[in-house]
Amino acid sequence: MIKITIDNNTKTVEPDKQVGEILADPKALAAKVNGQIVDLSFELNEDAEVSPIYFDSKEGKSIFWHSTSHLMANAVKLLFPDVKLAIGPSIDEGFYYDFDLKQSLTDKDLEKIELKMHELAKKNLPVVHKFLSRKEVENYFNEKGESYKLEILLEVPDEKISVYEQDGFRDLCLGPHLPNTGLIKSFKLLSVAGAYWKGDEHNVMLQRIYGISFPTKEELDAYIAKVEDAKRRDHRKLGPQLGLFLFSEQLGPGLMLWTPKGAVMRRIIEDYWINTHYKAGYQIIYTPHIARGHLWETSGHFSYYKENMFTLMIEKEEYALKPMNCPGHILIYQSAVRSYRELPIRYAELGTVYRNERSGVMHGALRVRGFTQDDAHIFCTPEQIEDEIYLTLQLALKIMSDFGFKDFNIDLSLRDPKHKDQYVGTDEQWEMGGRALIKALEKSGLSYTTREGEATFYAPKIDIKLLDSLGREWQCPTIQFDFNLPARFNIHYMGADGKHHTPFMIHRAILGALERFLGILIEHYAGAFPVWLSPVQATVMTITEQEIEYAKKVIEQLKTENIRVAEDFRNEKISYKIGEAEREKIPYILIIGKREKENNQIALRKRHQGNLGNTSLESVVESIKDDINHRR
């Protein structure tokens, strides 16, 4: 007999019983045995601590989705017998499987595959885990012509090869998996896309089918509703619709036109940004959009980044559009002999840069070829770096929270300790830099994830990812050391010891890029911006033409109070005008009819709140200003 502990309850059972049998929990997908995740068919033959794994956990989802991907591959193999299977893992949201297939898969094929999957699921096929000899597995895949599986097999070091089988379908897999296909009740194949074998663009391109699945139909419906919600917020749709920006085929891909309302928002953001930075001890500078090729040779961009740069010839000399602002900032730093007494020097610029992004990677306002970074470079002494990082973190958090982002995931990216040769800078610099970043994070009381090997080649960094109203991550603030440029440009400051020292350089952006940040704001607020950011804060509309004169006075007063106000005096029904203003997501709608004119009032309607009845103009102005001050 062996002792099994479930939820602090210990019972004694006979050995060699399956863990699923002991749990006897219909919702369990798999189990954890002494910390190890196993199939429900796992046989217990020693004392163990056992807990069930449900769909609501990360592990549970991963198992569920992985099993669905096997089910899909099973179906594809039946429908297209000459298909070759590559890999099919679970991902953050759902799963995929990569196939090598002559014919291109269409949406119609996805439907057929779904039908076949339902068929297989209904059969409630047992999923069996086996360990086979290498030879046996090799023969099997050889016979089936599964060249990709054979290639993977070469990388598996184990003696006994773990495979899973359902029906006649066998796949190389470590598992674990659901005990049978019948548990997969609700799923949807989402899209088919190209993907390189092993993610290497030199390899053949496979066809990847993405899908998602859930234990119940309700969960699948909720997921689809969430996707629909995200679609409604899509900045690529809302941006042009709300008159914020547009792209033009004539202008070129990845180049954004800021239309008047978007330009108003940009101006507000820029003013806010500049004021905030002056207060935080930054100096605002401007640098040109083009520079001589020689500068980019000095900075190293021509050797590391040239394929992403736009170059042009000026009087037989090569120039380039700047892809980054740093060299310009360094030239300003370098224009005088700097004393340690001057440091830290903080240069900030809303600098427009151009990068030749590959044609397939552009994405709305989020990935463009021309964009304005809210960039800054801090030059400081080694003693100052901790404080500077801390201050930069605090500034980033304050700015993010002013824009309505309060939740973050933070990554600390360090170099890969196994490949130190791939990075510039000394061990001492890397250690000092990493330590300073950690100390600043700890002092700020922030939790973070350490990611080794994710640093840039020139220094460690902190990346802050905002979580928006749908819980999606957006990478915006980044704080990076730079061990490369100070050395390349050979910049110095005079220390208290009367000797030249190389300053530390911190490179940071908070909003990231204005284009991208506007896109994120649109998605976060679904276009219904807080009043301080709204391009139009209030609109005044009349019921009949008798009130136009009074309404004009109201507008004048609002303008005197610096409120951005629009008017709608058109000969239309009031509900028509209201509908339009609501669709434009204007926060304050001021309606004026006969009653309001007579009583020297306005009728107030607020976004999301509807009709609030009559009130004085003064109280509306107060309310708008209150919203602005609280950044609501």
Added chain:
RNA sequence: GCCCAUGUAGCUCAGUCGGUAGAGCACUUCCUUGGUAAGGAAGAGGUCGUCGGUUCAAUUCCGACCGUGGGCUCCA
């Protein structure tokens, strides 16, 4: 850059198995002076993404290119 899909009026979309196109909304004019999310009528608006090929004839078929979308790769 690569794979797949896609491109018809300002927007959302029909349509033409080859004979140069249609709706709703928006726009203009007129009627309506209407009280909290779309009143009525008329009008105007399209080189059917671009270029080329096949054809008596191409928006429709074929090809190339451009843009966009889903991914891959990239993201100093």
